[in-house]
Structures are given as structure tokens and as C-alpha cells.
Amino acid sequence: MTRLSCNAANCVSNVSGLCGARNINVAGASAHTSVSTECSTFEEKGLKSSLSNITNMNIPGQVKQLFNSQSIEMSPNIRCEAQSCKYNENMLCNASDIHVSGPGALSSSRTCCDTFVE
Numbered sequence: 868m869t870r871l872s873c874n875a876a877n878c879v880s881n882v883s884g885l886c887g888a889r890n891i892n893v894a895g896a897s898a899h900t901s902v903s904t905e906c907s908t909f910e911e912k913g914l915k916s917s918l919s920n921i922t923n924m925n926i927p928g929q930v931k932q933l934f935n936s937q938s939i940e941m942s943p944n945i946r947c948e949a950q951s952c953k954y955n956e957n958m959l960c961n962a963s964d965i966h967v968s969g970p971g972a973l974s975s976s977r978t979c980c981d982t983f984v985e
């Protein structure tokens with residue numbers, strides 16, 4: 868599984884710089900640069916999003932992460948539409964480590980996959 872770190876701190880799934888979602892989708896079907904990608908699973912933190920997000924929480928990963936703070940144990944399954952990225956294999960990400968960026972983001976359009984390489 869791809870180890871994922873993320874600095875989109877306003878996302879409901881962000882847990883101390885890691886992603887607590889079970890599944891995410893990276894959009895960017897016509898992307899040729901990282902800024903043209905985005906994590907479309909981003910949802911701004913709030914009561915409503917916390918409730919709607921419950922079904923997509925990676926509970927086993929979150930528990931495992933609690934006991935392994937020095938390594939990334941909690942990462943989502945990543946579906947990715949950016950097929951021009953060299954790490955994209957049949958719409959799935961096969962990179963060993965990726966970073967999603969979105970400092971201050973309040974919507975998915977302000978996030979991107981920094982690891983994109985054409």
C-alpha cells in the first residue's frame with residue numbers, strides 16, 4: 868500500500884498529517900503537472916462532514932498508527948484518474964510514498980498530489 872502524508876489540515880480525514888480515510892480519489896484526468904491534480908475526497912472539517920465520513924474511516928489503520936508513531940501505518944487505497952502520471956497503473960497509484968498538498972485548503976480544488984510525475 869502507498870504510504871501517504873498530507874498537509875491539508877482542514878480536511879476531515881486529516882489526522883496529524885496523515886490520511887485517516889479508507890479510500891480516496893485523486894482527480895486530474897487531463898493533468899500534465901501536479902497542480903492539475905486534486906484529492907476529490909477532501910471535505911472540510913465540520914460536524915456534518917464528520918458524520919458523513921464515518922463510513923470511509925480507516926479504523927484498523929488508525930489504531931495501528933496509534934502504536935507506531937514513527938512510521939506511516941495508516942494510508943488509504945488510492946484511486947487516481949491522472950493516467951499520465953508514471954505511478955498510475957490501471958487507475959490505481961503504485962507509488963510507495965506520496966504527498967498530498969493543501970495547506971489552508973477549504974476545498975478539494977486547493978489540494979494536489981505533489982508526487983505526480985509525467
Ligand code: SF4
Pocket residue numbers: 873874875878879880881882885886887888891906908909910967969978
Ligand atoms: S485531502 Fe485527501 S489525502 Fe488529505 S486527508 Fe483529506 S482525504 Fe486524505
Ligand code: SF4
Pocket residue numbers: 893904945947948949952953954955956959960961962965980981982983984
Ligand atoms: S503519484 Fe501519480 S498515480 Fe499516485 S496519486 Fe499521485 S498523481 Fe495519482
